[in-house]
Amino acid sequence: MGAMSNVDRALSALREMIFSGQLAPGSDHLETELAAHLGMSRTPVREAALMLQAQGLVDVRPRRGIRVRPVSAQDMRDIYDILTELESLAAARAADAGYSTSDLATLDKSIADMDAALEADDLRAWAQADDRFHRELVRLGGNARLAMIVAVMRDQVRRARATTLFMRPKPSKSNTDHHTVYQAIAAQDAARAHDIHHAHRRAACKMLVDLLEKHQFHGL
Amino acid sequence: MGAMSNVDRALSALREMIFSGQLAPGSDHLETELAAHLGMSRTPVREAALMLQAQGLVDVRPRRGIRVRPVSAQDMRDIYDILTELESLAAARAADAGYSTSDLATLDKSIADMDAALEADDLRAWAQADDRFHRELVRLGGNARLAMIVAVMRDQVRRARATTLFMRPKPSKSNTDHHTVYQAIAAQDAARAHDIHHAHRRAACKMLVDLLEKHQFHGL
DNA sequence: GCATACTTTAATGTATACGTTATTGCAATC
DNA sequence: GATTGCAATAACGTATACATTAAAGTATGC
Secondary structure: OOOOHHHHHHHHHHHHHHHOOOOOOOEEEEEHHHHHHHOOOHHHHHHHHHHHHHHHHHHHHEEOOOEEEOOHHHHHHHHHHHHHHHHHHHHHHHHHHOOOOOOOOOHHHHHHHHHHHOOOOOOOHHHHHHHHHHHHHHHHHOOHHHHHHHHHHHHHHHHHHHHHOOOOOOHHHHHHHHHHHHHHHHHHOOOHHHHHHHHHHHHHHHHHHHHHHHHHOOOO | OOOOOHHHHHHHHHHHHHHOOOOOOOOOOOOHHHHHHHHOOOOHHHHHHHHHHHHHOOOOOOOEEEEOOOOOHHHHHHHHHHHHHHHHHHHHHHHHOOOOOOOOHHHHHHHHHHHHHHOOOOOHHHHHHHHHHHHHHHHOOOHHHHHHHHHHHHHHHHHHHHHHHHOOOOOHHHHHHHHHHHHHHHHOOHHHHHHHHHHHHHHHHHHHHHHHHHHHOOOO
């Protein structure tokens, strides 16, 4: 049935614990402890840890434990630089692909959800819809490797985004940006889709980094 | 001293076998066989395989073995799209960083090596120097994650590059491009560095993909 | 001859055992 | 008091044993 191996379980559990902060950034955790906590042997935990290391979420340091990688303001800049380029490329490619309106339904829906969430002042719902928007945008770009890289980078900034979610100004500009990108894609205007999204990401990055540096977060 | 674990050995050995074609693209290999071949138990082989999977070099498919991932023409396009964007960004960032001539010595050297190799008609030496150039360029970009992604993508197309190395036209245009990029970086002209490198990569991609499709390689 | 259910097989996923080795604490010395 | 060397410890890396399970083969019924 559920082809759910212990490695899979360890992966989801560890990811969840990392994203939720239950495993704090910078904290170390021995394989044995995690295994005991997850109710399995060291082997699957170890394999999961190696995968998470490959995704940049933890560092595996012999005899010092599995460390949850903190994300500094500089890390954020580096990550957003990558996200900016790759997502913008995806937006351009999506525009070139000549999708029909129905192909873009999911994208449209997530924009509507963001608008609604903003209206209702529900920031969590907004963040979720924003996530869906970006994921779908990248999917429409049609480059599976790019989508994977973007997913990995987004995971790395997930905690920081969650932390700053309630400190940032209301993302209304963000929503109009999304609308514009959507329209550019629907109109098959690749350059416009690219440029708008690029600017959108740059602004988001600046806002986030400023927040982090202003509040002196040293590793989120 | 040599902090060389069996996992490390398995990693280098497998990578080498994959790049050399000793493990053919598309071929399957059981953990037990590889372990026997490498003279170690399944455990480190398995861990190495997981890491190589994370880097997109193999697929680990339960009960069917570890499969060396073939790279199609479409894969090449996808990979080069990513390389194009990220390397160009790195070039721009390197230009912005305001490096001195001595900081750029390695870059300069690799360009000279490429010129010399081209002169001597030594394509292997040229390819090696080209590799160094691109790696150094990306390093100068100052974004470690970007450098890692680029390295992973380059590994994925390594076999294909090696295969087509002797089928492609002499890369003399390539060398002038590198010169120009170098000069733009030295002159701190980010836009120019970006655009030249971008065009350089686009051309390289087109050349490669055309070759692959012309010769009907279906998975390299 | 073909499809289906069952048996067999073997490769994997996981647990566990064990040797190695980095780290920690302690003691002895300067 | 600080430092260096040593011993004790415990975490890891690896090997191995075992349970699980998907795939292949076999036999049976049609």
